[in-house]
Amino acid sequence: YGSTRPERILAEVKRKATRGDARSVVDTIDQYCRHQEWAMNVGDEKGTILDSIVCEVKPRAMLELGTYCGYSAVRIASLLPPNSRLITMEFNPVFAAIARQVIAWAGVEDKVVLIEGPSGDWIPKMKKEFGLTSFDLVFLDHWKDCYLPDTKLMEECGLLRTGSILVADNVICPGAPDYLEYVRGSPRYESKYFRSHLEYTRVEDGIEKSVFLG
Numbered sequence: 778y779g780s781t782r783p784e785r786i787l788a789e790v791k792r793k794a795t796r797g798d799a800r801s802v803v804d805t806i807d808q809y810c811r812h813q814e815w816a817m818n819v820g821d822e823k824g825t826i827l828d829s830i831v832c833e834v835k836p837r838a839m840l841e842l843g844t845y846c847g848y849s850a851v852r853i854a855s856l857l858p859p860n861s862r863l864i865t866m867e868f869n870p871v872f873a874a875i876a877r878q879v880i881a882w883a884g885v886e887d888k889v890v891l892i893e894g895p896s897g898d899w900i901p902k903m904k905k906e907f908g909l910t911s912f913d914l915v916f917l918d919h920w921k922d923c924y925l926p927d928t929k930l931m932e933e934c935g936l937l938r939t940g941s942i943l944v945a946d947n948v949i950c951p952g953a954p955d956y957l958e959y960v961r962g963s964p965r966y967e968s969k970y971f972r973s974h975l976e977y978t979r980v981e982d983g984i985e986k987s988v989f990l991g
């Protein structure tokens with residue numbers, strides 16, 4: 778019977794990573810996905826860029842769109858200051874179920890809230906549901922053609938404040954051309970491209986960091 782790739786990643790984490798050690802969970806997934814089977818985690822190279830931005834911003838309230846197996850949620854949560862929280866959103870219930878277990882194994886479940894469902898449904902509800910005023914940092918790593926509409930929706934719902942930072946994965950591969958054009962062309966954003974590679978490959982990819990100017 779065929780297990781799914783996320784199930785095989787979880788099995789590897791339970792076999793090789795130390796419970797409660799977020800770093801070992803991240804390293805185990807990177808090793809597995811580099812040497813056994815590729816998977817769409819942000820990965821070690823782009824992950825280091827993400828880490829530096831999380832450490833610089835020290836977000837109290839952070840949103841991740843696209844959880845997958847929980848790799849970046851664990852990476853981010855392990856760097857969050859006390860009393861801060863990552864809300865991570867996953868559309869696919871199979872991915873969400875695996876991610877919950879990966880997040881628990883890493884011992885970061887008290888910093889992470891995983892919500893299931895489509896971003897378009899959730900974004901308008903988030904202020905009320907979570908008693909939020911705005912997000913300090915948003916990591917976009919979900920459907921690439923949703924980056925732009927969801928960014929506009931977050932603006933409309935007042936989830937971004939002057940200084941809120943958007944970090945977008947995969948702006949080259951698979952690519953988010955309409956999103957890039959928007960954040961780079963809009964006077965309401967100050968955008969910067971961090972050149973890197975598609976996770977576990979030599980293919981060019983990159984991360985776009987965009988500061989909302991209000």
Ligand SMILES: O=C(NCCCCc1cc2ccncc2s1)c1cc(-c2ccc(F)cc2)cc(O)c1O
Pocket residue numbers: 817818819842843844866867868869894895896897918919920921923946947950951975976
């Ligand atoms: O699609 C990607 N990631 C999104 C998965 C969609 C998950 C969603 C989450 C969610 C939450 C709320 N509302 C709606 C949605 S939809 C993705 C794909 C590649 C890639 C690159 C080269 C390839 F040859 C093949 C795949 C690499 C990456 O780093 C990715 O992130």
Ligand SMILES: [Mg+2]
Pocket residue numbers: 817818819918946947
């Ligand atoms: Mg990605």
